[in-house]
Amino acid sequence: MNAKSDQDLLLDHNYDGIQEYDNPLPGWWSGLFVGTIVFSVLYLLYHHSGVEGRSIYDEYEREAAEVFEKRFAELGELSPDKETILKYANDPKWLAVGEAVFKANCVSCHGDGGLGNVGPNLTDDYWKNVESVEDIAKVIANGAAGGAMPAWKNRLSHPNQIVLTAAYVASLRGKGGGGGKPPEGREIPPW
Ligand code: HEC
Incomplete structure (x- = not known):
């Protein structure tokens, strides 16, 4: 005291x-x-205060882009062939990149998990423009149906994104539990 x-x-x-x-x-x-x-x-x-590049969103985008670039440097330039797409379709680490692209750009037309909306169901065995797994990458790059399915080759920032997104789409097959939009196109053999 x-x-x-x-x-x-x-x-x-x-x-x-x-x-x-x-x-x-x-x-x-x-x-x-x-x-x-x-x-x-x-x-x-x-x-x-609205100054470009200072909001946490801008910072996030910048950092995410840097991470993307680093990770893509690790991969080199991926070729959109069958072996490569199937290899990455079974690689959870890289599937996450395809999944992120899909969620940001494709879900609006293909639905959550690829169950279909305006665009076809990507989880079933029926396809309109795809006979073999590498066609997925072609459709993503060049679009289909006169632009109803947009071409992404100039919209995605890195060509590897097309291959990794194709891998993610390939991985969705059989994951729909039979739900979603009814089948369109013809049935094709497993990848
Ligand atoms: C504006 C709506 C729209 C967006 C966005 C869109 N798609 Fe599509 N997609 C379609 C439509 C419509 C078709 C069907 C084309 C046809 O009828 O031949 C299609 C077809 C496809 C197919 C071929 C399906 C089949 O049965 O042959 C794949 C694969 C595909 N889209 C992947 C994607 C991916 C990956 C993205 C995102 C990068 C994407 N799409 C974004 C509308 C869209």
Whole structure:
């Protein structure tokens, strides 16, 4: 206890016999509190003032693009042939890249998990433009049905994305549990 007695520290008021000490918040605590407010203002000004490249979305996109580039450098230039597509269709690490492309660009027409919407069901054994697995990459690159299925070769930032997306589409076959849009086209043998 310091020089003051307990009695000196007591505040005057008294609620049903309950009294309290005059204990101010410690300086470091108030300092921290004010600091967070100052930080939030600076943060808001820096990240949300609309300057290009400073929002967390822009930062995310930049970092994601860097990661993409690094990962693609690891792969080299993939060729859209049967062996390559089937190899990556069984490689969970790279399938995630195809899945991300699919979710961002294809789900609107092909439905969640490729079950079909405007575009055909990609999980069944019936295909309109595909006879063998490498045709998937061709359809993705060049489109089909006069643009009803858009061509993606100039829209995706890296050619490997087409191969990895084709691998993801190939991997969807048989995963629909028989649900989704009714079959279109003819039945083709397994990949
Ligand atoms: C604007 C709507 C639309 C978008 C977006 C779209 N597709 Fe399609 N896709 C279609 C349509 C429609 C067809 C059927 C074309 C036909 O009738 O021959 C199709 C066909 C296909 C086929 C061939 C299916 C078959 O039965 O032969 C594949 C594979 C395919 N799309 C993959 C993709 C992928 C991968 C993406 C995303 C990168 C994508 N599509 C984005 C509309 C779309």
